[in-house]
Amino acid sequence: MYNLEQLRMFVETAHLGSFSACARKLGKVQSAVSQGIANLEIDLDSRLFDRRTRKPSLTPAGERLLSYAQAILLQMDELDSAVKAMGRQEETLIRLAVDNALLLPNLYIVLSRFESQFPATDIEVVSTTSFDVLEALENDQADIGLTFVEFDFNREVELGYIGSLIFYPVCHPDHPLAQFSEITAGDLLPHRQIMSRSLKGSMPTQLPKMSSKAWYCNSYTAMQLLAEQGVGWCYLPDYLVEQAIQAENLKKMKFSFDHKPWKLSIELVRQKNKALGPALTWLHDELKELLDE
Structure with a gap:
Protein backbone atom coordinates (compact mmCIF):
# COMPACT_ATOMS: atom_id res chain seq x y z
CA MET A 1 0.00 0.00 0.00
CA GLY A 17 11.07 18.05 -13.01
CA SER A 18 13.66 15.50 -11.95
CA PHE A 19 14.28 12.68 -9.50
CA SER A 20 17.60 14.21 -8.43
CA ALA A 21 16.03 17.60 -7.59
CA CYS A 22 13.33 15.83 -5.58
CA ALA A 23 15.99 13.85 -3.73
CA ARG A 24 17.91 17.01 -2.84
CA LYS A 25 14.80 18.73 -1.52
CA LEU A 26 13.70 15.74 0.57
CA GLY A 27 17.23 14.96 1.78
CA LYS A 28 17.38 11.53 0.17
CA VAL A 29 19.55 9.76 -2.36
CA GLN A 30 18.24 9.68 -5.92
CA SER A 31 17.93 5.90 -5.96
CA ALA A 32 15.57 6.04 -2.96
CA VAL A 33 13.31 8.50 -4.77
CA SER A 34 13.34 6.46 -7.99
CA GLN A 35 12.51 3.27 -6.08
CA GLY A 36 9.82 5.01 -4.01
CA ILE A 37 8.03 6.26 -7.11
CA ALA A 38 8.42 2.86 -8.81
CA ASN A 39 6.78 1.22 -5.79
CA LEU A 40 3.99 3.82 -5.89
CA GLU A 41 3.37 3.01 -9.56
CA ILE A 42 3.07 -0.68 -8.66
CA ASP A 43 0.61 0.08 -5.84
CA LEU A 44 -1.47 2.35 -8.08
CA ASP A 45 -1.14 0.01 -11.08
CA SER A 46 -0.36 3.10 -13.18
CA ARG A 47 2.78 4.48 -14.76
CA LEU A 48 3.15 8.06 -13.46
CA PHE A 49 6.22 9.24 -15.36
CA ASP A 50 7.54 8.74 -18.87
CA ARG A 51 11.23 7.95 -18.34
CA ARG A 52 12.23 7.67 -22.00
CA THR A 53 13.58 11.23 -22.04
CA ARG A 54 16.37 12.76 -19.99
CA LYS A 55 13.81 14.71 -17.97
CA PRO A 56 10.88 12.62 -16.65
CA SER A 57 7.46 13.89 -17.70
CA LEU A 58 4.02 13.03 -16.39
CA THR A 59 1.98 10.46 -18.24
CA PRO A 60 -1.77 11.05 -18.72
CA ALA A 61 -2.35 8.86 -15.64
CA GLY A 62 0.23 10.89 -13.70
CA GLU A 63 -1.42 14.15 -14.67
CA ARG A 64 -4.79 12.84 -13.52
CA LEU A 65 -3.55 11.48 -10.19
CA LEU A 66 -1.29 14.42 -9.31
CA SER A 67 -4.10 16.64 -8.02
CA TYR A 68 -5.36 13.82 -5.79
CA ALA A 69 -1.89 13.31 -4.34
CA GLN A 70 -1.56 17.05 -3.73
CA ALA A 71 -4.94 17.11 -1.97
CA ILE A 72 -3.97 14.21 0.31
CA LEU A 73 -0.70 15.91 1.29
CA LEU A 74 -2.49 19.21 1.89
CA GLN A 75 -5.02 17.52 4.18
CA MET A 76 -2.21 15.79 6.02
CA ASP A 77 -0.42 19.11 6.53
CA GLU A 78 -3.65 20.63 7.84
CA LEU A 79 -4.08 17.69 10.21
CA ASP A 80 -0.53 18.18 11.50
CA SER A 81 -1.22 21.89 11.94
CA ALA A 82 -4.41 21.19 13.90
CA VAL A 83 -2.65 18.68 16.17
CA LYS A 84 0.15 21.15 16.88
CA ALA A 85 -2.41 23.89 17.56
CA MET A 86 -4.15 21.63 20.08
CA GLY A 87 -0.82 21.04 21.75
CA ARG A 88 -0.36 24.80 22.06
CA GLN A 89 -3.94 25.04 23.41
CA GLU A 90 -5.01 27.29 20.55
CA GLU A 91 -8.72 27.95 20.24
CA THR A 92 -10.67 26.07 17.57
CA LEU A 93 -13.03 29.03 16.97
CA ILE A 94 -12.96 32.76 17.71
CA ARG A 95 -16.16 34.79 17.37
CA LEU A 96 -15.60 38.43 16.41
CA ALA A 97 -18.54 40.84 16.56
CA VAL A 98 -18.07 44.24 14.92
CA ASP A 99 -20.19 47.35 14.54
CA ASN A 100 -20.71 47.37 10.78
CA ALA A 101 -19.31 50.90 10.55
CA LEU A 102 -16.00 49.48 11.79
CA LEU A 103 -15.42 47.00 8.97
CA LEU A 104 -12.33 49.01 8.15
CA PRO A 105 -9.85 47.97 5.44
CA ASN A 106 -7.21 47.46 8.15
CA LEU A 107 -9.46 44.91 9.86
CA TYR A 108 -9.24 42.59 6.87
CA ILE A 109 -5.46 42.96 6.85
CA VAL A 110 -5.38 41.90 10.51
CA LEU A 111 -7.61 38.90 9.77
CA SER A 112 -5.38 37.89 6.86
CA ARG A 113 -2.36 37.91 9.18
CA PHE A 114 -4.37 35.94 11.73
CA GLU A 115 -5.02 33.24 9.13
CA SER A 116 -1.30 32.92 8.51
CA GLN A 117 -0.51 32.85 12.22
CA PHE A 118 -3.28 30.45 13.31
CA PRO A 119 -4.34 28.35 10.29
CA ALA A 120 -6.09 25.77 12.47
CA THR A 121 -8.36 28.32 14.20
CA ASP A 122 -11.67 29.24 12.58
CA ILE A 123 -13.01 32.80 12.69
CA GLU A 124 -16.66 33.85 12.78
CA VAL A 125 -17.21 37.52 11.92
CA VAL A 126 -20.60 39.07 12.70
CA SER A 127 -21.33 42.69 11.74
CA THR A 128 -24.20 44.47 13.46
CA THR A 129 -24.75 47.54 15.70
CA SER A 130 -22.67 48.38 18.75
CA ASP A 143 -15.51 36.46 22.29
CA ILE A 144 -14.28 39.89 21.23
CA GLY A 145 -15.76 42.92 19.54
CA LEU A 146 -15.38 46.44 18.18
CA THR A 147 -17.96 49.04 19.16
CA PHE A 148 -18.56 52.74 19.47
CA VAL A 149 -18.54 54.09 23.01
CA GLU A 150 -21.99 53.87 24.58
CA PHE A 151 -21.94 55.92 27.77
CA ASP A 152 -25.15 54.45 29.18
CA PHE A 153 -23.96 50.86 28.76
CA ASN A 154 -22.69 49.55 32.10
CA ARG A 155 -22.54 45.79 31.88
CA GLU A 156 -20.22 42.86 32.35
CA VAL A 157 -17.76 43.47 29.53
CA GLU A 158 -14.20 44.77 29.53
CA LEU A 159 -13.73 47.95 27.52
CA GLY A 160 -10.63 49.59 26.07
CA TYR A 161 -10.46 52.79 24.01
CA ILE A 162 -8.49 52.32 20.76
CA VAL A 170 -24.13 63.64 3.80
CA CYS A 171 -27.05 63.72 1.39
CA HIS A 172 -27.67 63.33 -2.33
CA PRO A 173 -26.49 66.34 -4.40
CA ASP A 174 -30.10 66.95 -5.53
CA HIS A 175 -31.50 66.78 -1.99
CA PRO A 176 -32.98 70.12 -0.76
CA LEU A 177 -30.42 70.27 2.06
CA ALA A 178 -27.59 70.11 -0.48
CA GLN A 179 -28.57 73.56 -1.70
CA PHE A 180 -27.77 75.21 1.67
CA SER A 181 -24.32 76.77 2.06
CA GLU A 182 -24.67 76.30 5.83
CA ILE A 183 -27.33 74.28 7.63
CA THR A 184 -28.82 75.07 11.03
CA ALA A 185 -30.51 72.65 13.41
CA GLY A 186 -33.85 74.14 12.41
CA ASP A 187 -33.18 73.46 8.73
CA LEU A 188 -32.88 69.74 9.48
CA LEU A 189 -36.25 69.32 11.17
CA PRO A 190 -38.49 68.77 8.12
CA HIS A 191 -36.06 66.47 6.30
CA ARG A 192 -35.87 62.72 6.88
CA GLN A 193 -32.83 61.47 8.79
CA ILE A 194 -31.49 57.96 8.15
CA MET A 195 -30.24 56.46 11.41
CA SER A 196 -28.54 53.39 12.81
CA ARG A 197 -30.66 51.37 15.22
CA SER A 198 -30.15 47.99 16.89
CA LEU A 199 -32.56 45.06 16.64
CA LYS A 200 -34.01 46.10 20.01
CA GLY A 201 -34.39 49.75 19.06
CA SER A 202 -31.27 51.25 20.67
CA MET A 203 -29.57 54.11 18.83
CA PRO A 204 -26.03 55.53 19.13
CA THR A 205 -25.83 58.16 21.86
CA GLN A 206 -23.15 60.02 19.88
CA LEU A 207 -25.40 60.41 16.80
CA PRO A 208 -28.71 61.82 18.09
CA LYS A 209 -31.91 62.26 16.16
CA MET A 210 -32.14 65.80 14.73
CA SER A 211 -35.08 65.54 12.33
CA SER A 212 -38.80 65.03 12.88
CA ALA A 227 -28.90 58.46 1.01
CA GLU A 228 -27.61 58.01 -2.55
CA GLN A 229 -31.24 57.49 -3.62
CA GLY A 230 -32.21 60.83 -2.06
CA VAL A 231 -34.34 59.24 0.69
CA GLY A 232 -32.79 61.43 3.40
CA TRP A 233 -29.58 62.60 5.04
CA CYS A 234 -27.33 60.79 7.51
CA TYR A 235 -23.99 60.65 9.28
CA LEU A 236 -21.60 58.13 7.71
CA PRO A 237 -17.96 57.10 8.34
CA ASP A 238 -15.46 59.04 6.25
CA TYR A 239 -13.78 55.95 4.74
CA LEU A 240 -17.17 54.64 3.60
CA VAL A 241 -18.29 57.77 1.72
CA GLU A 242 -15.07 59.24 0.32
CA GLN A 243 -15.49 57.63 -3.10
CA ASP A 258 -20.34 71.43 13.82
CA HIS A 259 -17.12 73.44 14.09
CA LYS A 260 -15.05 70.28 13.56
CA PRO A 261 -15.88 66.87 12.05
CA TRP A 262 -17.67 64.51 14.41
CA LYS A 263 -15.35 61.89 15.85
CA LEU A 264 -16.89 58.82 17.43
CA SER A 265 -14.83 57.00 20.05
CA ILE A 266 -14.19 53.30 19.46
CA GLU A 267 -13.65 50.57 22.01
CA LEU A 268 -12.25 47.07 21.87
CA VAL A 269 -14.49 44.91 24.04
CA ARG A 270 -14.34 41.36 25.35
CA GLN A 271 -15.95 39.15 27.94
CA LYS A 272 -14.98 40.07 31.46
CA ASN A 273 -12.86 37.62 33.47
CA PRO A 278 -3.00 32.21 22.30
CA ALA A 279 -5.09 33.04 19.21
CA LEU A 280 -7.47 35.40 21.01
CA THR A 281 -4.56 37.10 22.78
CA TRP A 282 -2.87 37.70 19.42
CA LEU A 283 -6.07 39.08 17.87
CA HIS A 284 -6.76 41.29 20.90
CA ASP A 285 -3.27 42.81 20.72
CA GLU A 286 -3.54 43.42 16.97
CA LEU A 287 -6.97 45.06 17.23
CA LYS A 288 -5.68 47.46 19.88
CA GLU A 289 -3.57 49.02 17.11
CA LEU A 290 -6.27 48.88 14.41
CA LEU A 291 -6.62 52.67 14.16
CA ASP A 292 -2.96 53.57 14.57
CA GLU A 293 -1.53 55.63 11.72
Whole structure:
Protein backbone atom coordinates (compact mmCIF):
# COMPACT_ATOMS: atom_id res chain seq x y z
CA MET A 1 0.00 0.00 0.00
CA TYR A 2 1.33 3.43 -0.90
CA ASN A 3 2.34 5.87 1.83
CA LEU A 4 2.64 9.62 2.33
CA GLU A 5 6.38 9.64 1.67
CA GLN A 6 5.83 8.12 -1.76
CA LEU A 7 3.09 10.64 -2.55
CA ARG A 8 5.41 13.48 -1.55
CA MET A 9 8.12 12.08 -3.85
CA PHE A 10 5.57 11.93 -6.68
CA VAL A 11 4.41 15.53 -6.14
CA GLU A 12 7.90 17.00 -5.71
CA THR A 13 9.28 15.20 -8.77
CA ALA A 14 6.38 16.48 -10.87
CA HIS A 15 6.95 19.99 -9.54
CA LEU A 16 10.76 20.05 -9.80
CA GLY A 17 11.07 18.05 -13.01
CA SER A 18 13.66 15.50 -11.95
CA PHE A 19 14.28 12.68 -9.50
CA SER A 20 17.60 14.21 -8.43
CA ALA A 21 16.03 17.60 -7.59
CA CYS A 22 13.33 15.83 -5.58
CA ALA A 23 15.99 13.85 -3.73
CA ARG A 24 17.91 17.01 -2.84
CA LYS A 25 14.80 18.73 -1.52
CA LEU A 26 13.70 15.74 0.57
CA GLY A 27 17.23 14.96 1.78
CA LYS A 28 17.38 11.53 0.17
CA VAL A 29 19.55 9.76 -2.36
CA GLN A 30 18.24 9.68 -5.92
CA SER A 31 17.93 5.90 -5.96
CA ALA A 32 15.57 6.04 -2.96
CA VAL A 33 13.31 8.50 -4.77
CA SER A 34 13.34 6.46 -7.99
CA GLN A 35 12.51 3.27 -6.08
CA GLY A 36 9.82 5.01 -4.01
CA ILE A 37 8.03 6.26 -7.11
CA ALA A 38 8.42 2.86 -8.81
CA ASN A 39 6.78 1.22 -5.79
CA LEU A 40 3.99 3.82 -5.89
CA GLU A 41 3.37 3.01 -9.56
CA ILE A 42 3.07 -0.68 -8.66
CA ASP A 43 0.61 0.08 -5.84
CA LEU A 44 -1.47 2.35 -8.08
CA ASP A 45 -1.14 0.01 -11.08
CA SER A 46 -0.36 3.10 -13.18
CA ARG A 47 2.78 4.48 -14.76
CA LEU A 48 3.15 8.06 -13.46
CA PHE A 49 6.22 9.24 -15.36
CA ASP A 50 7.54 8.74 -18.87
CA ARG A 51 11.23 7.95 -18.34
CA ARG A 52 12.23 7.67 -22.00
CA THR A 53 13.58 11.23 -22.04
CA ARG A 54 16.37 12.76 -19.99
CA LYS A 55 13.81 14.71 -17.97
CA PRO A 56 10.88 12.62 -16.65
CA SER A 57 7.46 13.89 -17.70
CA LEU A 58 4.02 13.03 -16.39
CA THR A 59 1.98 10.46 -18.24
CA PRO A 60 -1.77 11.05 -18.72
CA ALA A 61 -2.35 8.86 -15.64
CA GLY A 62 0.23 10.89 -13.70
CA GLU A 63 -1.42 14.15 -14.67
CA ARG A 64 -4.79 12.84 -13.52
CA LEU A 65 -3.55 11.48 -10.19
CA LEU A 66 -1.29 14.42 -9.31
CA SER A 67 -4.10 16.64 -8.02
CA TYR A 68 -5.36 13.82 -5.79
CA ALA A 69 -1.89 13.31 -4.34
CA GLN A 70 -1.56 17.05 -3.73
CA ALA A 71 -4.94 17.11 -1.97
CA ILE A 72 -3.97 14.21 0.31
CA LEU A 73 -0.70 15.91 1.29
CA LEU A 74 -2.49 19.21 1.89
CA GLN A 75 -5.02 17.52 4.18
CA MET A 76 -2.21 15.79 6.02
CA ASP A 77 -0.42 19.11 6.53
CA GLU A 78 -3.65 20.63 7.84
CA LEU A 79 -4.08 17.69 10.21
CA ASP A 80 -0.53 18.18 11.50
CA SER A 81 -1.22 21.89 11.94
CA ALA A 82 -4.41 21.19 13.90
CA VAL A 83 -2.65 18.68 16.17
CA LYS A 84 0.15 21.15 16.88
CA ALA A 85 -2.41 23.89 17.56
CA MET A 86 -4.15 21.63 20.08
CA GLY A 87 -0.82 21.04 21.75
CA ARG A 88 -0.36 24.80 22.06
CA GLN A 89 -3.94 25.04 23.41
CA GLU A 90 -5.01 27.29 20.55
CA GLU A 91 -8.72 27.95 20.24
CA THR A 92 -10.67 26.07 17.57
CA LEU A 93 -13.03 29.03 16.97
CA ILE A 94 -12.96 32.76 17.71
CA ARG A 95 -16.16 34.79 17.37
CA LEU A 96 -15.60 38.43 16.41
CA ALA A 97 -18.54 40.84 16.56
CA VAL A 98 -18.07 44.24 14.92
CA ASP A 99 -20.19 47.35 14.54
CA ASN A 100 -20.71 47.37 10.78
CA ALA A 101 -19.31 50.90 10.55
CA LEU A 102 -16.00 49.48 11.79
CA LEU A 103 -15.42 47.00 8.97
CA LEU A 104 -12.33 49.01 8.15
CA PRO A 105 -9.85 47.97 5.44
CA ASN A 106 -7.21 47.46 8.15
CA LEU A 107 -9.46 44.91 9.86
CA TYR A 108 -9.24 42.59 6.87
CA ILE A 109 -5.46 42.96 6.85
CA VAL A 110 -5.38 41.90 10.51
CA LEU A 111 -7.61 38.90 9.77
CA SER A 112 -5.38 37.89 6.86
CA ARG A 113 -2.36 37.91 9.18
CA PHE A 114 -4.37 35.94 11.73
CA GLU A 115 -5.02 33.24 9.13
CA SER A 116 -1.30 32.92 8.51
CA GLN A 117 -0.51 32.85 12.22
CA PHE A 118 -3.28 30.45 13.31
CA PRO A 119 -4.34 28.35 10.29
CA ALA A 120 -6.09 25.77 12.47
CA THR A 121 -8.36 28.32 14.20
CA ASP A 122 -11.67 29.24 12.58
CA ILE A 123 -13.01 32.80 12.69
CA GLU A 124 -16.66 33.85 12.78
CA VAL A 125 -17.21 37.52 11.92
CA VAL A 126 -20.60 39.07 12.70
CA SER A 127 -21.33 42.69 11.74
CA THR A 128 -24.20 44.47 13.46
CA THR A 129 -24.75 47.54 15.70
CA SER A 130 -22.67 48.38 18.75
CA PHE A 131 -25.55 47.51 21.08
CA ASP A 132 -25.95 44.10 19.50
CA VAL A 133 -22.18 43.53 19.73
CA LEU A 134 -22.26 44.23 23.47
CA GLU A 135 -25.26 41.95 23.97
CA ALA A 136 -23.55 39.18 22.01
CA LEU A 137 -20.58 39.40 24.38
CA GLU A 138 -22.84 39.34 27.42
CA ASN A 139 -24.71 36.31 26.13
CA ASP A 140 -21.53 34.39 25.25
CA GLN A 141 -22.29 34.67 21.53
CA ALA A 142 -19.01 36.51 20.83
CA ASP A 143 -15.51 36.46 22.29
CA ILE A 144 -14.28 39.89 21.23
CA GLY A 145 -15.76 42.92 19.54
CA LEU A 146 -15.38 46.44 18.18
CA THR A 147 -17.96 49.04 19.16
CA PHE A 148 -18.56 52.74 19.47
CA VAL A 149 -18.54 54.09 23.01
CA GLU A 150 -21.99 53.87 24.58
CA PHE A 151 -21.94 55.92 27.77
CA ASP A 152 -25.15 54.45 29.18
CA PHE A 153 -23.96 50.86 28.76
CA ASN A 154 -22.69 49.55 32.10
CA ARG A 155 -22.54 45.79 31.88
CA GLU A 156 -20.22 42.86 32.35
CA VAL A 157 -17.76 43.47 29.53
CA GLU A 158 -14.20 44.77 29.53
CA LEU A 159 -13.73 47.95 27.52
CA GLY A 160 -10.63 49.59 26.07
CA TYR A 161 -10.46 52.79 24.01
CA ILE A 162 -8.49 52.32 20.76
CA GLY A 163 -9.18 55.51 18.79
CA SER A 164 -11.90 57.37 16.92
CA LEU A 165 -13.56 57.51 13.52
CA ILE A 166 -14.67 60.63 11.65
CA PHE A 167 -18.30 60.85 10.52
CA TYR A 168 -19.62 63.28 7.91
CA PRO A 169 -23.22 64.40 7.40
CA VAL A 170 -24.13 63.64 3.80
CA CYS A 171 -27.05 63.72 1.39
CA HIS A 172 -27.67 63.33 -2.33
CA PRO A 173 -26.49 66.34 -4.40
CA ASP A 174 -30.10 66.95 -5.53
CA HIS A 175 -31.50 66.78 -1.99
CA PRO A 176 -32.98 70.12 -0.76
CA LEU A 177 -30.42 70.27 2.06
CA ALA A 178 -27.59 70.11 -0.48
CA GLN A 179 -28.57 73.56 -1.70
CA PHE A 180 -27.77 75.21 1.67
CA SER A 181 -24.32 76.77 2.06
CA GLU A 182 -24.67 76.30 5.83
CA ILE A 183 -27.33 74.28 7.63
CA THR A 184 -28.82 75.07 11.03
CA ALA A 185 -30.51 72.65 13.41
CA GLY A 186 -33.85 74.14 12.41
CA ASP A 187 -33.18 73.46 8.73
CA LEU A 188 -32.88 69.74 9.48
CA LEU A 189 -36.25 69.32 11.17
CA PRO A 190 -38.49 68.77 8.12
CA HIS A 191 -36.06 66.47 6.30
CA ARG A 192 -35.87 62.72 6.88
CA GLN A 193 -32.83 61.47 8.79
CA ILE A 194 -31.49 57.96 8.15
CA MET A 195 -30.24 56.46 11.41
CA SER A 196 -28.54 53.39 12.81
CA ARG A 197 -30.66 51.37 15.22
CA SER A 198 -30.15 47.99 16.89
CA LEU A 199 -32.56 45.06 16.64
CA LYS A 200 -34.01 46.10 20.01
CA GLY A 201 -34.39 49.75 19.06
CA SER A 202 -31.27 51.25 20.67
CA MET A 203 -29.57 54.11 18.83
CA PRO A 204 -26.03 55.53 19.13
CA THR A 205 -25.83 58.16 21.86
CA GLN A 206 -23.15 60.02 19.88
CA LEU A 207 -25.40 60.41 16.80
CA PRO A 208 -28.71 61.82 18.09
CA LYS A 209 -31.91 62.26 16.16
CA MET A 210 -32.14 65.80 14.73
CA SER A 211 -35.08 65.54 12.33
CA SER A 212 -38.80 65.03 12.88
CA LYS A 213 -38.85 62.10 10.45
CA ALA A 214 -36.50 59.13 10.35
CA TRP A 215 -35.79 55.81 8.71
CA TYR A 216 -33.78 53.21 10.61
CA CYS A 217 -31.20 50.61 9.53
CA ASN A 218 -28.76 48.32 11.29
CA SER A 219 -26.29 48.67 8.40
CA TYR A 220 -24.30 51.76 7.45
CA THR A 221 -23.98 50.42 3.92
CA ALA A 222 -27.78 50.38 3.66
CA MET A 223 -27.85 53.92 5.06
CA GLN A 224 -25.41 55.05 2.39
CA LEU A 225 -27.40 53.45 -0.43
CA LEU A 226 -30.61 55.06 0.80
CA ALA A 227 -28.90 58.46 1.01
CA GLU A 228 -27.61 58.01 -2.55
CA GLN A 229 -31.24 57.49 -3.62
CA GLY A 230 -32.21 60.83 -2.06
CA VAL A 231 -34.34 59.24 0.69
CA GLY A 232 -32.79 61.43 3.40
CA TRP A 233 -29.58 62.60 5.04
CA CYS A 234 -27.33 60.79 7.51
CA TYR A 235 -23.99 60.65 9.28
CA LEU A 236 -21.60 58.13 7.71
CA PRO A 237 -17.96 57.10 8.34
CA ASP A 238 -15.46 59.04 6.25
CA TYR A 239 -13.78 55.95 4.74
CA LEU A 240 -17.17 54.64 3.60
CA VAL A 241 -18.29 57.77 1.72
CA GLU A 242 -15.07 59.24 0.32
CA GLN A 243 -15.49 57.63 -3.10
CA ALA A 244 -19.21 58.43 -3.24
CA ILE A 245 -18.47 62.10 -2.51
CA GLN A 246 -15.75 62.20 -5.17
CA ALA A 247 -18.14 60.57 -7.66
CA GLU A 248 -20.79 63.17 -6.69
CA ASN A 249 -23.23 60.48 -5.59
CA LEU A 250 -23.24 62.13 -2.17
CA LYS A 251 -22.50 65.63 -0.93
CA LYS A 252 -20.94 66.57 2.37
CA MET A 253 -23.20 68.89 4.36
CA LYS A 254 -21.91 71.88 6.34
CA PHE A 255 -23.61 72.31 9.72
CA SER A 256 -23.45 75.64 11.54
CA PHE A 257 -23.15 73.81 14.87
CA ASP A 258 -20.34 71.43 13.82
CA HIS A 259 -17.12 73.44 14.09
CA LYS A 260 -15.05 70.28 13.56
CA PRO A 261 -15.88 66.87 12.05
CA TRP A 262 -17.67 64.51 14.41
CA LYS A 263 -15.35 61.89 15.85
CA LEU A 264 -16.89 58.82 17.43
CA SER A 265 -14.83 57.00 20.05
CA ILE A 266 -14.19 53.30 19.46
CA GLU A 267 -13.65 50.57 22.01
CA LEU A 268 -12.25 47.07 21.87
CA VAL A 269 -14.49 44.91 24.04
CA ARG A 270 -14.34 41.36 25.35
CA GLN A 271 -15.95 39.15 27.94
CA LYS A 272 -14.98 40.07 31.46
CA ASN A 273 -12.86 37.62 33.47
CA LYS A 274 -12.58 35.19 30.54
CA ALA A 275 -9.15 33.69 29.96
CA LEU A 276 -7.58 34.44 26.59
CA GLY A 277 -5.98 31.63 24.62
CA PRO A 278 -3.00 32.21 22.30
CA ALA A 279 -5.09 33.04 19.21
CA LEU A 280 -7.47 35.40 21.01
CA THR A 281 -4.56 37.10 22.78
CA TRP A 282 -2.87 37.70 19.42
CA LEU A 283 -6.07 39.08 17.87
CA HIS A 284 -6.76 41.29 20.90
CA ASP A 285 -3.27 42.81 20.72
CA GLU A 286 -3.54 43.42 16.97
CA LEU A 287 -6.97 45.06 17.23
CA LYS A 288 -5.68 47.46 19.88
CA GLU A 289 -3.57 49.02 17.11
CA LEU A 290 -6.27 48.88 14.41
CA LEU A 291 -6.62 52.67 14.16
CA ASP A 292 -2.96 53.57 14.57
CA GLU A 293 -1.53 55.63 11.72
